[in-house]
Amino acid sequence: MRDRLSEVLRNSGADYVDVRLEERTVTRITYRGSQLEEASLVSDCGGCARALVAGGWGFVSFNDLDSIEKSVARAVDDARHSSGQDLQLPRREPVDASVAGLPRKSVGQVSLSEKKQLLDEYNDIIMSSPRILSSHVSYSDAVRTVRYASSDGSYIEQLVPDLAVRFGAIARDGDEVQQAGESLGSVGDFASIESLHDSVRDVARRAADLLDAANVKGGEYTVVLDPVLAGVFTHEAFGHLSEADLVYHNPKMTELMALGRRFGGSHLNIVDDATLPSLRGSYAYDDEGTPGQRTYLIREGELVGRLHSRETAARMGEPCSGNARAISYRFSPIVRMSNTYIEPGNVPLSDMLADIDEGVYVKDWYGGQTSLEMFTFSAGEAYMIRHGKIEEMLRPVVLTGNVFTTLERIDAVGDDLDMNQGGGCGKGGQSPLPVSNGSPHIRISRCVVGGR
Amino acid sequence: MIEQVLELAMREAQQAEVYEAVSDGTMVHFEANRLKQVESRQSRSVALRLVRDGRIGFASAGGPVDAVRLVRMAVETSAFGAPAQLQFPGARSFPDVSVYDERVAAVEADALIGIGTGVIERVCARDGEIQCEGMVSASAARVRIVNSAGLDAAHRRTNLGLFMEGIRVNGTDMLFVGDSMSSTHLFTDADEVAATMLRQLERASRSATIGTGSYPVLFTPHGVGAALMLPLAVAFNGKNVVEKASRLADRLGRSCSIAAFTCAMTQPSQAARRAPRVTPKVPPRARPLSSTEASSRASSTICRPRPTRGRRAPEAVIAPTRAARCARA
Numbered sequence: 001m002r003d004r005l006s007e008v009l010r011n012s013g014a015d016y017v018d019v020r021l022e023e024r025t026v027t028r029i030t031y032r033g034s035q036l037e038e039a040s041l042v043s044d045c046g047g048c049a050r051a052l053v054a055g056g057w058g059f060v061s062f063n064d065l066d067s068i069e070k071s072v073a074r075a076v077d078d079a080r081h082s083s084g085q086d087l088q089l090p091r092r093e094p095v096d097a098s099v100a101g102l103p104r105k106s107v108g109q110v111s112l113s114e115k116k117q118l119l120d121e122y123n124d125i126i127m128s129s130p131r132i133l134s135s136h137v138s139y140s141d142a143v144r145t146v147r148y149a150s151s152d153g154s155y156i157e158q159l160v161p162d163l164a165v166r167f168g169a170i171a172r173d174g175d176e177v178q179q180a181g182e183s184l185g186s187v188g189d190f191a192s193i194e195s196l197h198d199s200v201r202d203v204a205r206r207a208a209d210l211l212d213a214a215n216v217k218g219g220e221y222t223v224v225l226d227p228v229l230a231g232v233f234t235h236e237a238f239g240h241l242s243e244a245d246l247v248y249h250n251p252k253m254t255e256l257m258a259l260g261r262r263f264g265g266s267h268l269n270i271v272d273d274a275t276l277p278s279l280r281g282s283y284a285y286d287d288e289g290t291p292g293q294r295t296y297l298i299r300e301g302e303l304v305g306r307l308h309s310r311e312t313a314a315r316m317g318e319p320c321s322g323n324a325r326a327i328s329y330r331f332s333p334i335v336r337m338s339n340t341y342i343e344p345g346n347v348p349l350s351d352m353l354a355d356i357d358e359g360v361y362v363k364d365w366y367g368g369q370t371s372l373e374m375f376t377f378s379a380g381e382a383y384m385i386r387h388g389k390i391e392e393m394l395r396p397v398v399l400t401g402n403v404f405t406t407l408e409r410i411d412a413v414g415d416d417l418d419m420n421q422g423g424g425c426g427k428g429g430q431s432p433l434p435v436s437n438g439s440p441h442i443r444i445s446r447c448v449v450g451g452r
Numbered sequence: 453m454i455e456q457v458l459e460l461a462m463r464e465a466q467q468a469e470v471y472e473a474v475s476d477g478t479m480v481h482f483e484a485n486r487l488k489q490v491e492s493r494q495s496r497s498v499a500l501r502l503v504r505d506g507r508i509g510f511a512s513a514g515g516p517v518d519a520v521r522l523v524r525m526a527v528e529t530s531a532f533g534a535p536a537q538l539q540f541p542g543a544r545s546f547p548d549v550s551v552y553d554e555r556v557a558a559v560e561a562d563a564l565i566g567i568g569t570g571v572i573e574r575v576c577a578r579d580g581e582i583q584c585e586g587m588v589s590a591s592a593a594r595v596r597i598v599n600s601a602g603l604d605a606a607h608r609r610t611n612l613g614l615f616m617e618g619i620r621v622n623g624t625d626m627l628f629v630g631d632s633m634s635s636t637h638l639f640t641d642a643d644e645v646a647a648t649m650l651r652q653l654e655r656a657s658r659s660a661t662i663g664t665g666s667y668p669v670l671f672t673p674h675g676v677g678a679a680l681m682l683p684l685a686v687a688f689n690g691k692n693v694v695e696k697a698s699r700l701a702d703r704l705g706r707s708c709s710i711a712a713f714t715c716a717m718t719q720p721s722q723a724a725r726r727a728p729r730v731t732p733k734v735p736p737r738a739r740p741l742s743s744t745e746a747s748s749r750a751s752s753t754i755c756r757p758r759p760t761r762g763r764r765a766p767e768a769v770i771a772p773t774r775a776a777r778c779a780r781a
Contacts, residue, residue, distance in 0.1 A: 029532075032695070036532060036533070036534055038534075039509075039529045039532045039533055040510040040511060040512070041510075041511045041525040041526075041529055042511065042512050042513070043512075043513045043514070043521065043522075043525070044497075044513070044515060045513075045516055046495070046514060046515045056488075056489070057490075058489065058490050058492075059489055059490075059492070060491070060492045060493075061491075061492075061493045061495070062494045062495075063494065063514055063516070064494070064515075065515070065516065074492055075492075078489075078491065078492060078561065079489075079490070081480075081487065081490040081561055081562070081565065082486075082487040082488060082489060085486070112528055112529065112531075112532065113531070113532070133695065133696055133697055134695045134696075134697045170697045172697065175699055177699055218664065218665075219664060220664065249483060249484035249583065250583050250619070250621060252581075252621035252622070253621055256623070332491070371626070371628060372628075373624055373625065374626075402624065404624045448664050
């Protein structure tokens with residue numbers, strides 16, 4: 001196959017061509033209440049060809065592996081439709097690599113029966129908890145083998161395992177319905193979810209406790225975010241702004257996101273790092289053969305970097321950060337985050353709380369959206385802070401604001417970095433992409449909290 | 453192929469159903485007011501659902517199908533599957549629903565480029581600072597389903613879709629406008645999308661500041677869809693009602709909180725949010741879900757994702773729960 005790919009790529013007639021071939025097996029198990037809703041196995045095999053001709057891209061995805069030559073030719077033809085822009089990808093040294101970092105207990109080696117038995121235990125814990133009406137437990141794992149070959153001579157094989165699970169509990173009392181949940185993930189390591197009984201019990205307890213919780217009075221508060229919600233904030237509100245495909249073609253965005261611009265205090269450092277071991281957003285090479293890297297986005301409050309594909313790096317004249325990723329062979333790689341986090345500072349949580357007379361402590365996340373400069377997030381848990389202490393539980397609260405203003409209002413960065421591997425990222429119709437995000441506790445001096 | 457899968461499955465199971473989908477599509481992507489990429493997508497997948505010892509098993513395969521492996525996977529899942537409370541339907545005839553248009557199946561990339569370029573030119577002619585990005589796509593799919601009860605049914609379906617958004621940046625203030633349209637039948641005039649974007653731009657040229665607080669809110673028809681329909685769809689979801697996780701559980705026939713509110717589900721025969729100059733062969737049906745008194749409930753089909761309209765953004769980190777998905781959509 002490797003020789004066949006080399007031959008096809010050598011004679012394509014395009015400025016640049018790459019091919020990805022992928023095999024994938026997926027297991028999905030979901031529960032709804034006491035019923036198993038789905039137990040399914042999926043196998044998928046296909047490929048894609050991407051061609052660059054005079055600055056225009058053509059992309060073809062296919063399931064018929066006998067048609068690789070035809071698909072490359074079609075990608076080159078398609079690229080000619082959009083050619084006419086000036087784009088030269090920088091030359092690079094060809095990479096020849098095979099990457100297969102399997103975890104200690106890979107999901108591929110665990111039987112469906114063993115997976116279901118563990119999930120049965122977790123679902124039973126939720127369903128047998130007081131005041132719980134129903135559960136939503138969803139588990140999925142995947143093992144992908146991706147072969148990448150490019151016209152500049154690179155050939156890379158990568159084995160990419162992944163695991164994601166979410167536990168949700170729904171409690172009801174009369175007309176009151178409340179829910180709580182927790183999302184977790186790993187690089188396909190089944191052992192990482194084998195001892196979650198206490199965490200699952202806690203999810204059910206939180207859902208029940210919310211039935212008795214009060215609503216916060218809407219308004220502006222000093223807010224302390226736990227590492228999970230602060231990590232989501234970092235990813236959503238700032239990380240996406242750092243993706244160069246949102247910036248490079250828009251002069252106003254380029255001006256707004258100019259390197260050197262100050263975004264926060266000197267205690268604020270934000271990093272995207274694909275090289276961290278055993279995190280869901282890590283990879284050795286991205287989907288256009290560039291090595292994964294550690295990229296400072298904000299250093300001591302100043303914008304110092306952004307996330308690039310080969311194209312955006314070439315168009316902006318900046319170094320390529322190796323952030324071109326695709327969720328499968330069905331999609332072109334686009335600029336995506338890997339593991340994005342705020343570096344730890346030196347303020348203990350107790351000090352952060354100490355001088356707050358009235359504030360809100362928010363933990364975990366439930367949902368939300370960003371429209372670049374504006375964000376809205378729902379916290380999974382919330383508590384009032386009174387006179388420096390975390391007090392009564394609140395019904396779910398929504399945080400909203402302008403990201404630029406909010407980053408400036410981060411006035412304390414904790415010393416307790418934690419990474420969150422639950423969920424996944426969606427962009428451009430590609431979802432969910434395995435990523436992780438994290439932060440220590442952070443304090444925002446003024447943040448709008450929605451309530452009653 | 454799917455006959456072979458069915459035959460092999462029936463050696464292991466009491467009932468089986470095989471579903472095959474083959475599709476071919478073309479997409480043209482625009483970025484910064486110009487054509488960025490032309491994309492072709494060919495796909496083929498086969499799914500098998502079987503009933504073995506009273507339990508449901510399911511497996512699917514994309515790409516080259518190994519029938520033996522597919523059956524083995526479905527059998528493996530059936531050991532743990534949900535109890536089968538169903539009998540697959542036998543041979544029968546189906547109504548002719550017009551969801552296929554030969555003209556869409558045959559449309560070339562140049563025609564799609566023309567549709568997208570037309571919208572961008574019209575918007576940019578009125579606003580020199582806007583940056584548009586979007587996609588025009590055309591696809592044709594063939595679906596066939598066979599089962600052990602003798603059903604052998606197939607249908608073809610086409611889809612033509614346009615999504616376009618524009619962004620204006622002023623300092624740290626960002627404005628998004630955008631609209632989309634789709635139809636199972638051919639359209640070449642996307643003026644309505646451009647007109648919507650221009651109307652949004654005009655409205656946004658006059659903006660007010662607002663303080664945090666409680667206000668009366670007037671919802672436009674689209675605002676109702678964006679802000680209220682999805683949470684309502686979760687409440688009306690049959691599964692949520694059955695397991696009493698919906699506040700509407702046990703309220704059939706009882707008064708709801710909003711006296712002037714009527715909620716209905718429609719099932720248009722042509723899958724189109726807007727289908728210009730197309731007349732459905734089968735009149736859409738409307739099923740009342742809620743009026744001043746709750747009267748019936750919907751199946752889960754009401755919770756289908758809808759095209760984004762207006763402001764669009766990088767999606768949030770996924771909370772794989774129904775409510776979170778709906779809140780984000």
